[in-house]
Amino acid sequence: MSASTGTSASASTAYDAKFRVWRGDAEGGELKDFAVEVNDGEVVLDIIHRLQATQAADLAVRWNCKAGKCGSCSAEINGRPRLMCMTRMSVFSREETITVTPLRAFPVIRDLVTDVSFNYAKAREVPSFVPPPGVAAGEYRMQQVDVDRSQEFRKCIECFLCQDTCHVVRDHEENKTAFAGPRFLMRVAELDMHPLDAAGESGLDRKKTAQDEHGLGYCNITKCCTEVCPEHIKITDNALIPLKERAVDRKYDPLVWLGNKIRRRGE
Missing domain, CATH: 3.10.20.30 (Beta-grasp domain)
Structure with missing residues (x-):
């Protein structure tokens, strides 16, 4: 019963x-x-x-x-x-x-x-981590706060929902050539804030390439990418906005501008 x-x-x-x-x-x-x-x-x-x-x-x-x-x-x-x-x-x-x-x-x-090969093409355009000179693999040391900061971005499962919802590529097919999208700008931001990344010593300015090659300026921080992320990564607040701030500081800070000018004169 x-x-x-x-x-x-x-x-x-x-x-x-x-x-x-x-x-x-x-x-x-x-x-x-x-x-x-x-x-x-x-x-x-x-x-x-x-x-x-x-x-x-x-x-x-x-x-x-x-x-x-x-x-x-x-x-x-x-x-x-x-x-x-x-x-x-x-x-x-x-x-x-x-x-x-x-x-x-x-x-x-x-x-x-759908054909998401666009995303893999953009992934290949982001230069990888540059190991610090004179430090062997296994000898890297960094503060736990820096580990935690990068770990948030490593949770990405590459579902490409953030790429899909970003209106820069969603509504404007012509932007795809110049714009990497939030997932890969987040990757640039992660590498740029990594304390052991030696890109600068090798002549690679990640902030400059974010602007010039990956289309950081196209992003107008609507936070739609953050809203759809299934891993709850704060893409806009913790990656894109800080990257924009560092890029602007690099480009428009008068002290940086003056230092670059003096450096060029001495060459």
């Missing part, structure tokens, strides 16, 4: 949700409506998998860990960039139509899968 009651109670939590999913490829496509069963505790990715299993076997979707750590299942859910595996169905009402579309800032390959 008790077993039967438990089964009935469990079944009562299931319902059919209204989903609107984008289907198509690089040539074009459209939103298609589906009614898909939802059970207690499920996330959007569960429903997309059920949709594949029951109604749309050819639906293309990228995913891997289903634990919010690989960044693969990025999509736009009701217009907001999110990880499908971390978006619980309980945040939506049962009457709501849930729209799932591919990341808008990147070219569509098929259905919910």
